[in-house]
Amino acid sequence: MNNLENLKERVIGMSKSTEWEVAKDEWEVERCEEDKKAQTDCVCGKENIKYLFTIRNKENGNRLHPIGSTCIKKFGRNDLDEVAKKYVDRFKLLHAVEDGEFIELSPKYFSRKILLSLYKDGAFRDTKYNGYNGINDYEFLLKMFNMRNKENMTEGQRRKVSAIILNEIKPFLKQELENKM
Numbered sequence: 001m002n003n004l005e006n007l008k009e010r011v012i013g014m015s016k017s018t019e020w021e022v023a024k025d026e027w028e029v030e031r032c033e034e035d036k037k038a039q040t041d042c043v044c045g046k047e048n049i050k051y052l053f054t055i056r057n058k059e060n061g062n063r064l065h066p067i068g069s070t071c072i073k074k075f076g077r078n079d080l081d082e083v084a085k086k087y088v089d090r091f092k093l094l095h096a097v098e099d100g101e102f103i104e105l106s107p108k109y110f111s112r113k114i115l116l117s118l119y120k121d122g123a124f125r126d127t128k129y130n131g132y133n134g135i136n137d138y139e140f141l142l143k144m145f146n147m148r149n150k151e152n153m154t155e156g157q158r159r160k161v162s163a164i165i166l167n168e169i170k171p172f173l174k175q176e177l178e179n180k181m
């Protein structure tokens, strides 16, 4: 059996439906861990996966783990792909921040979508620096991100971008990604 057949068999075995086309829609992404050394094997047998997803069946509560990102795509569902991408993007962003990479608001790590999902998930806390309203930090970063020419950012704006990334986004990502490991 190849990996795809293995995956389908594992998924169907824990689903309510016995038809792949129905069974595949019963699942949601519950969490994601990272194996930096990529020494883990997917439930389908694929070796050396890096992002280890746990998926949960909404009908019966069954869980399957670990599933690699390639196999998440095999479900052929945009919603699962979006959640999976969100986790992968966040791991990459966290490592860039931790490695002290000078990331500013580089499109390599940021997008409007990423900023919005960080805001929605509560990355920007209410602090005295944002007038006790986290949305101010989100809107500021968005405005800076949208700046056509980042060279025009003032030194103060640059410092504020860094401060928000280091003091708000970084701890949020650490808590969200590392506590789940």
Ligand SMILES: [Zn+2]
Pocket: 003, 007, 042, 043, 044, 045, 046, 067, 068, 070, 071
């Ligand atoms: Zn797999």
